[in-house]
Amino acid sequence: MHNFVFHNPTKILFGRDTVNAIGSETRAWGRRALLVYGQTSLKRSGLHARIVNSLREAGLELIEFGGTCSNPLLSHVREGIALAKTHGSEVIVAAGGGSVIDTAKAIGAGAVVEHDVWKFFTGKRSIKATLPVTTVLTLAASGSEMNAGMVLTNDATREKFGFGHRLLFPKTSILDPETTFTVPVDYTVYGAVDAISHVLEFYLTASDPDSPVQDRLMEGLIDNAMTACLRCMDDPCDYNGRANLMWTATLALNGLTAAGLGRVGFPMHLIEHSLSALYNVPHGAGLAVVMLGWLRAHHDLYARRIAELGRRLFRLPDGEQAASIAAQTSLCLQEWLHRVRAPTTLADLGIPARDIPRIADNTRGLARIWRLRDYPPERVAAILHLCR
Amino acid sequence: MHNFVFHNPTKILFGRDTVNAIGSETRAWGRRALLVYGQTSLKRSGLHARIVNSLREAGLELIEFGGTCSNPLLSHVREGIALAKTHGSEVIVAAGGGSVIDTAKAIGAGAVVEHDVWKFFTGKRSIKATLPVTTVLTLAASGSEMNAGMVLTNDATREKFGFGHRLLFPKTSILDPETTFTVPVDYTVYGAVDAISHVLEFYLTASDPDSPVQDRLMEGLIDNAMTACLRCMDDPCDYNGRANLMWTATLALNGLTAAGLGRVGFPMHLIEHSLSALYNVPHGAGLAVVMLGWLRAHHDLYARRIAELGRRLFRLPDGEQAASIAAQTSLCLQEWLHRVRAPTTLADLGIPARDIPRIADNTRGLARIWRLRDYPPERVAAILHLCR
Numbered sequence: 001m002h003n004f005v006f007h008n009p010t011k012i013l014f015g016r017d018t019v020n021a022i023g024s025e026t027r028a029w030g031r032r033a034l035l036v037y038g039q040t041s042l043k044r045s046g047l048h049a050r051i052v053n054s055l056r057e058a059g060l061e062l063i064e065f066g067g068t069c070s071n072p073l074l075s076h077v078r079e080g081i082a083l084a085k086t087h088g089s090e091v092i093v094a095a096g097g098g099s100v101i102d103t104a105k106a107i108g109a110g111a112v113v114e115h116d117v118w119k120f121f122t123g124k125r126s127i128k129a130t131l132p133v134t135t136v137l138t139l140a141a142s143g144s145e146m147n148a149g150m151v152l153t154n155d156a157t158r159e160k161f162g163f164g165h166r167l168l169f170p171k172t173s174i175l176d177p178e179t180t181f182t183v184p185v186d187y188t189v190y191g192a193v194d195a196i197s198h199v200l201e202f203y204l205t206a207s208d209p210d211s212p213v214q215d216r217l218m219e220g221l222i223d224n225a226m227t228a229c230l231r232c233m234d235d236p237c238d239y240n241g242r243a244n245l246m247w248t249a250t251l252a253l254n255g256l257t258a259a260g261l262g263r264v265g266f267p268m269h270l271i272e273h274s275l276s277a278l279y280n281v282p283h284g285a286g287l288a289v290v291m292l293g294w295l296r297a298h299h300d301l302y303a304r305r306i307a308e309l310g311r312r313l314f315r316l317p318d319g320e321q322a323a324s325i326a327a328q329t330s331l332c333l334q335e336w337l338h339r340v341r342a343p344t345t346l347a348d349l350g351i352p353a354r355d356i357p358r359i360a361d362n363t364r365g366l367a368r369i370w371r372l373r374d375y376p377p378e379r380v381a382a383i384l385h386l387c388r
Numbered sequence: 389m390h391n392f393v394f395h396n397p398t399k400i401l402f403g404r405d406t407v408n409a410i411g412s413e414t415r416a417w418g419r420r421a422l423l424v425y426g427q428t429s430l431k432r433s434g435l436h437a438r439i440v441n442s443l444r445e446a447g448l449e450l451i452e453f454g455g456t457c458s459n460p461l462l463s464h465v466r467e468g469i470a471l472a473k474t475h476g477s478e479v480i481v482a483a484g485g486g487s488v489i490d491t492a493k494a495i496g497a498g499a500v501v502e503h504d505v506w507k508f509f510t511g512k513r514s515i516k517a518t519l520p521v522t523t524v525l526t527l528a529a530s531g532s533e534m535n536a537g538m539v540l541t542n543d544a545t546r547e548k549f550g551f552g553h554r555l556l557f558p559k560t561s562i563l564d565p566e567t568t569f570t571v572p573v574d575y576t577v578y579g580a581v582d583a584i585s586h587v588l589e590f591y592l593t594a595s596d597p598d599s600p601v602q603d604r605l606m607e608g609l610i611d612n613a614m615t616a617c618l619r620c621m622d623d624p625c626d627y628n629g630r631a632n633l634m635w636t637a638t639l640a641l642n643g644l645t646a647a648g649l650g651r652v653g654f655p656m657h658l659i660e661h662s663l664s665a666l667y668n669v670p671h672g673a674g675l676a677v678v679m680l681g682w683l684r685a686h687h688d689l690y691a692r693r694i695a696e697l698g699r700r701l702f703r704l705p706d707g708e709q710a711a712s713i714a715a716q717t718s719l720c721l722q723e724w725l726h727r728v729r730a731p732t733t734l735a736d737l738g739i740p741a742r743d744i745p746r747i748a749d750n751t752r753g754l755a756r757i758w759r760l761r762d763y764p765p766e767r768v769a770a771i772l773h774l775c776r
Contacts, residue, residue: 001565001631003403008396014648015391177389210628213612213636220604227600240598243389247648248601256644260402260635 001211002262008255010146011172014247016239018174019050022093022136023058025172029132030090033060036080036104038068038096042138045182051095051136063087065107071276071283072099072106074118074154081110081117084131094135094170097191098142098283102150104133105168109150118154121161123369127168135173139183140246141191141284143198143253145173153277159365160277162269175250177242185233188245189340190284192229195249196222197268197287199257204298204305207262218257219312224248226336233340268294270372271380274362281349288342289349292334293387299326306330346387356384389599390650396643398534399560402635404627406562410439410481410524411446413560417520418478421448424468424492426456426484430526433570439483439524451475453495459664459671460487460494462506462542469498469505472519482523482558485579486530486671490538492521493556497538506542509549511757515556523561527571528634529579529672531586531641533561541665547753548665550657563638565630573621576633577728578672580617583637584610585656585675587645592686592693595650606645607700612636614724621728656682658760659768662750669737676730677737680722681775687714694718734775744772 013021026033033055042048055062065080084092084107092111094104108131110117119125137145144150148169151162183191199218209215225248231241251257258264268290275286295306303322310316310329317325337344346353360377367375401409414421421443430436443450453468472480472495480499482492496519498505507513525533532538536557539550571579587606597603613636619629639645646652656678663674683694691710698704698717705713725732734741748765755763 001403001628001635003406005399005401007399011393011395013393015389018391211632212615213609213632213639216608216612217605217639220608221601224601224604240389243648244599244601247389251601251605260631 001260002208004259006255006259007166008146008169010169012146012175012250013172014175016176016178018176019047019136019179020054022051022134022174023054023056023060025174026055026091026093026134027058027060029134029171031059031061032088032090033062033093034080034084034087034089034107035062035064035093035095036068036100036107037064037066037094038100039066041182042095045179047095047136047138047179051093055093063089068096068100068103070099071153071160071280072103074152074156077103077106077110077117077152080107084111089131092131092133094133095138097137097139098144101133101135101137101142101144101170102152104135105130105144105150106152107131108133109168121152121163127165130167133170135170136179137173137175137246138179139187139191140180140242140249141194143195143250145170145175146250146254149253151273158277158362160273161366161369162273175246177239177246180242180246181237183236185236185341187282187284188232188236189229189342190282191249192225192245192340193284193288193291193337193342195225195252197291198253200291201266201268202258202261202264203309204302205265205267207264208260209305211260214257214260215308219309221248221252221257223313225252229340265372266370267372267375270363270366270370270375271359271383273366274359275349275351278359278362279349279351285343285349288337289344289346289387290383292330292337292344293383295330295333296386297383299323299330302326346384353385353388356381359384389648390596392647394643394647395554396534396557398557400534400563400638401560402563404564404566406564407435407438407524407567408442410522410562411442411444411448413562414443414479414481414522415446415448417522417559419447419449420476420478421450421481422468422472422475422477422495423450423452423481423483424456424488424495425452425454425482426488427454429570430483433567435483435524435526435567439481443481451477456484456488456491458487459541459548459668460491462540462544465491465494465498465505465540468495472499477519480519480521482521483526485525485527486532489521489523489525489530489532489558490540492523493518493532493538494540495519496521497556509540509551515553518555521558523558524567525561525563525634526567527575527579528568528630528637529582531583531638533558533563534638534642537641539661546665546750548661549754549757550661563634565627565634568630568634569625571624573624573729575670575672576620576624577617577730578670579637580613580633580728581672581676581679581725581730583613583640585679586641588679589654589656590646590649590652591697592690593653593655595652596648597693599648602645602648603696607697609636609640609645611701613640617728653760654758655760655763658751658754658758658763659747659771661754662747663737663739666747666750667737667739673731673737676725677732677734677775678771680718680725680732681771683718683721684774685771687711687718690714734772741773741776744769747772
């Protein structure tokens with residue numbers, strides 16, 4: 001095990017009717033609040049009204065900033081920052097999925113500086129302070145509700161970059177599984193795939209794999225994401241199915257899985273970010289495709305780890321060669337992706353194979369920032385060819 | 389899954405040479421520090437000198453309070469409180485295992501009130517403030533380094549009571565696995581047993597067992613405690629073995645395992661506390677014995693859960709009746725306890741069977757405070773008879 005620091009100060013309120021606490025949890029951090037949310041579903045479900053009521057009852061002075069889309073845009077964040085500055089917002093409330101929470105975090109970071117917020121993402125400036133963020137989560141997927149990361153797409157340059165800083169942990173996140181009953185099947189699946197990918201990236205790229213305590217934790221999370229997703233597909237209002245998926249997605253990227261693994265990479269996300277940046281495909285949909293291609297490309301290089309995963313997760317036999325078990329592991333994962341009707345090829349996403357060079361080229365920027373020097377465009381292109 | 393709040397603000401610094409950070413981590417909370425530690429091992433190993441140097445270099449004004457024993461005593465804590473008050477301590481540093489950390493927490497809670505600290509344990513007073521506590525952990529066992537609990541023995545009344553409050557989370561805990569290289573085999577085992585028991589109590593007594601995400605987490609922790617313990621016995625200086633055991637014990641009781649399980653009981657601890665209170669047996673040694681008796685007493689009542697554990701942990705077959713698998717699960721655990729040379733009977737602890745009524749009677753006080761109404765002395769006695 002490598003040395004690590006684990007310090008996750010986010011307070012989680014989990015369960016039925018916890019949404020009503022958003023007012024008091026937010027009031028603890030300020031009086032003037034900016035409420036960030038997405039398109040239409042929050043109002044349609046009645047959740048918007050519940051949140052606004054709770055915030056108003058707690059004495060918060062509120063302005064609203066709706067319209068965040070999935071793969072949230074830098075231009076939209078800039079508008080939010082301007083609004084927060086004019087309003088003198090003291091605290092940001094995010095009500096939505098990872099895109100909304102990341103937008104809120106970026107507004108909170110950008111509202112306290114004079115320079116452009118994108119400079120954080122390109123590594124040109126570092127975060128010294130932020131406005132506090134509280135959240136009401138409505139999608140089990142990104143883990144942003146309990147981590148210090150955020151991802152934005154620069155709509156001018158078509159770059160989708162991620163960035164992390166310890167000041168970006170939300171203060172309180174409210175996770176009521178009932179708010180996810182209305183999430184459509186495809187987005188439920190994309191969320192589960194996102195959670196699985198978060199665990200998988202660390203599991204496979206860990207620089208010190210002698211951390212069985214972390215391995216068992218990660219295998220358990222992948223196992224649960226797969227089974228809970230199936231439960232939610234069978235019955236979208238299965239409370240415990242939704243609850244298990246929600247908590248799994250949160251634990252999948254809250255710092256716990258990576259503790260002790262040393263330097264980990266995010267190569268699947270590197271490639272997916274370019275798919276989303278160029279074609280605006282849902283993050284989880286892109287990941288389902290990239291995940292399989294990445295695994296196929298690494299049956300030999302990462303044979304031991306992929307096989308270990310397959311033996312634990314899919315009870316594949318002990319005896320055979322690791323590379324063969326690794327290939328079977330990919331097939332088992334592919335089978336599950338088919339079962340949940342996720343896309344598994346670039347064609348499923350409507351992306352033609354002739355675009356592969358362009359996609360590979362788009363990964364350059366993030367590969368530089370994330371220091372993934374071992375992922376030059378040629379290697380990315382080779383992986384993408386296995387996503388066909 | 390039941391509603392829950394998860395909010396664990398303790399900062400963990402884990403790994404080699406992290407001990408040197410104790411000075412700066414402590415200085416963040418005050419200038420006048422009380423250093424709490426145990427008997428002789430801290431000085432013998434040279435760790436005491438390293439800690440004192442780091443604290444002094446960080447500009448802390450230090451007084452020392454050594455002498456904490458295992459099953460720490462109320463009388464000793466009262467001395468520490470008097471010293472902290474005289475000294476005007478602003479922060480408490482605990483360097484040791486769970487007993488030392490619990491002593492430090494109790495001093496921190498008692499130093500800011502006028503009434504006796506035992507009133508917290510008997511539920512007569514509630515905690516409103518505490519002195520901040522930082523820790524250097526030297527034993528993988530209790531989990532106190534990342535939780536809000538503490539346990540003390542009242543040497544006058546022979547009562548060993550536990551108590552929890554959110555203000556009791558340590559601010560920073562430093563976990564350097566190398567500090568545990570010198571832990572003797574028996575205490576290494578007792579620590580592993582303690583961690584296993586913490587998980588087992590929640591796993592088996594959860595009021596809502598439909599939380600597979602928690603189940604996989606808990607099974608993984610038990611599995612790892614068992615395997616890491618064997619590694620440490622084979623080679624006490626196996627860094628990764630020690631590291632995995634240390635992190636497992638921390639995760640086993642930091643609030644994560646219990647999230648969503650609803651009301652959980654601590655029946656094995658209830659009974660063990662009386663063994664420690666009356667005979668001063670090491671906590672983990674007592675737990676090894678009680679654990680087996682408790683399982684034997686519940687092969688029928690908790691058949692489904694014990695069998696689930698056995699199937700996952702020991703790969704017991706699916707087909708047979710749950711009660712039969714449950715009995716086999718106990719045997720597998722007993723086999724592991726024999727392998728690590730833990731005591732498995734009251735006789736192994738030197739406790740005669742004729743004392744059972746006295747032990748059962750001693751559990752009354754804690755059963756009342758912990759609201760374990762379904763554990764009257766007769767039931768406890770019946771379990772103890774299965775510990776013979």
